[in-house]
Amino acid sequence: MRYHRIPAETVRRLPVYLNALLLSLQQGKSISSSELSAIVGINPLQIRKDFSYFGGFGTRGVGYNIEKLIKKIKKILKLDSHHQAVLVGAGNLGSAVLAYPGFAAYGFQIAAAYDSDPAKIGKTINNITIEDAENIINLKKKNIKIGIIAVPRQQSQAIAQSLVNAGVTGILNFSPCRLAVPKRVKVITINIATDLARLPFYMPADKKIGFALNKRA
């Protein structure tokens, strides 16, 4: 079964549900959309709609079987097998990525890290020894398909090209720029400025502006 029709916004929420469900496994066998809503902060109606894309299997008054739901979401997201990824760029951001505790829950493992700075090559961070970025092409033999780019903006396009040449088909990009890659390659860009830029919209108006606006939130 394939799941082409699932909207991108639902795909964006599925890992959030998955994370919450994995944490809820200890608490019981089933979970209602309202209970899940309380954990993830997403409207229960939206949750039920998202789950309806892959067949409604909740039972009214009982909720969703947690284990079944985890299995289903993992299958849809192709997280039912483990994935190895490589990191390029071992600066502050890259080092934070190497130490990030959240990947294992989704079955991801960072298998190698690269940098072009001779001062960084050979160093070990979180059990990973930084290799020369010249060696990225060797990934081909390792059949690793996911690359994480945490290099300065000016270098990111060249690194994306090296990764694609080495057979990578999925890129998580931290550079605030759009990468040109072949159509078969999926890029997800994390731009922390665009996330920060959403914040003021939701913040209450400053008291100085006027009391009438104070209550919005």
Added chain:
Amino acid sequence: MRYHRIPAETVRRLPVYLNALLLSLQQGKSISSSELSAIVGINPLQIRKDFSYFGGFGTRGVGYNIEKLIKKIKKILKLDSHHQAVLVGAGNLGSAVLAYPGFAAYGFQIAAAYDSDPAKIGKTINNITIEDAENIINLKKKNIKIGIIAVPRQQSQAIAQSLVNAGVTGILNFSPCRLAVPKRVKVITINIATDLARLPFYMPADKKIGFALNKRA
């Protein structure tokens, strides 16, 4: 005029449009939804729908006036004035945030940074001297409303509480956990694992699985 009815998913895309529009300012006076689509990688229909929430002001065959659109989006997102933010946690991730080049385009400036590690307090990163996290309460006098949390998961709730006590009403949270805050405070969590977890869904199936699935992308 207030914009309560704009869906969260549209709000998520507005900063992406804004960024592209700011970059397009040099290229001309107007931009069509297809041209904008080519830059941001979002369907032109979706773009037109998003803009329709705050009044359709594109002209068929001519497109949108870039300057007007920038002004409008900035107003909606409350980015028409500058915002100061503080960072808590000056480890690898925090240091990367301090050096991040993308905030200025949206009018954000990091005005202070805190850590509880004596080895970090007093150090200067990108012209910001790290202060003792004990001093967070002093933010009250500075009227800074935005806090960025980049501390280890176990400390994030306590830091969120300190920020709220100091008058912060918007938090950008990098810890992979849900923060308990009063309703008036908006939290946006960046979880890089959930972003990575969306990647395999979009990646072409491995050749070993079967040639029939090869072409999806």
